[in-house]
Amino acid sequence: MGKEEYRRRLLVFFSEKLDVDKNGFISWADYELLALRTTFQQNFGNYDEEIHKKYLQHSRQMWESLCTDLGVDKDDNVHFFHLIDFMYSSTNKTKKFEELPDFLQNLCVEVFRMIDRKGDNLWDRDEYRFGSVIWCYITNLKDIDNAFNSMLNAEDKIRGGISLDRYKELVVEFFTSMDGETPSRNIFGPLDPKRADDVLAKASPLRL
Numbered sequence: 517m518g519k520e521e522y523r524r525r526l527l528v529f530f531s532e533k534l535d536v537d538k539n540g541f542i543s544w545a546d547y548e549l550l551a552l553r554t555t556f557q558q559n560f561g562n563y564d565e566e567i568h569k570k571y572l573q574h575s576r577q578m579w580e581s582l583c584t585d586l587g588v589d590k591d592d593n594v595h596f597f598h599l600i601d602f603m604y605s606s607t608n609k610t611k612k613f614e615e616l617p618d619f620l621q622n623l624c625v626e627v628f629r630m631i632d633r634k635g636d637n638l639w640d641r642d643e644y645r646f647g648s649v650i651w652c653y654i655t656n657l658k659d660i661d662n663a664f665n666s667m668l669n670a671e672d673k674i675r676g677g678i679s680l681d682r683y684k685e686l687v688v689e690f691f692t693s694m695d696g697e698t699p700s701r702n703i704f705g706p707l708d709p710k711r712a713d714d715v716l717a718k719a720s721p722l723r724l
Contacts, residue, residue: 518694523600524712525701526691530596531715532652533627533704541593544579551575554630557650574626582619607692613684616691624687627704628680640677644705652705663702 531538536546551571559567583590586602603620610616616624631639631647639647641664648660667686672678678686689700701707 518696519604521696521709522694523604524709525696525707526600526603527596527712527715528707528709529690529704530599532707533623535596540597541595542582542599543593544590547575547579548572550626553650554626557630557646558633560633571626574622578619578622578626581617581622585617585619603691610688610692613688616688620691624684628683637680638675638677639683643677648705652707653711654706659706663706666699667702 530542534542534546534550536549551574552568554571554574555568556563558571580590582594582599583592585606586594586599588594603617606617607615613621613624627647628639631643633643633646634640641661644664645657645660648654648663654660667678669682672682683703686700686703689698690703693700696709701709
């Protein structure tokens with residue numbers, strides 16, 4: 517069951533975070549919207565052209581590195597089921613953040629910066645709440661707080677949240693652990709692998 521649980525976790529992650537139009541594919545347009553969302557979220561709901569240009573450049577780099585890692589043309593769409601297969605085969609020996617594929621390192625750092633609205637390299641509970649409400653299918657604030665608390669170790673509790681280094685540790689665990697109940701499943705917001713069935717039903721004929 518470990519491999520199946522892992523694949524379902526990643527399916528929900530890529531569907532929620534990157535497949536903006538929920539068509540079963542990841543495209544450059546999805547990354548464009550990611551840049552625009554980040555601009556507003558990082559700038560407290562206001563649009564700034566210079567900030568947008570910066571994140572658009574980041575998105576372009578992430579998209580092109582994704583295509584390079586998967587060996588597809590940058591004008592193509594990437595099916596996230598194929599991406600999950602790539603992740604499974606490329607991360608089974610990963611021990612540290614710097615060993616993850618480049619596109620994934622870039623994406624994860626972008627997510628951290630987007631949610632770290634105070635810019636202090638720390639996710640506190642309120643910032644995690646903000647990110648979860650924006651990105652996840654969640655309706656209960658208590659579920660968000662429980663997810664956040666489940667990831668905190670003793671040092672996190674002392675510092676008042678998840679530091680960038682600690683975040684990277686949890687990211688590695690998220691993309692490598694075969695444990696369906698690993699607390700790291702919540703690092704990008706409360707994630708329910710059971711939603712994989714809904715994603716499969718709505719996405720495309722391809723299946724896990």
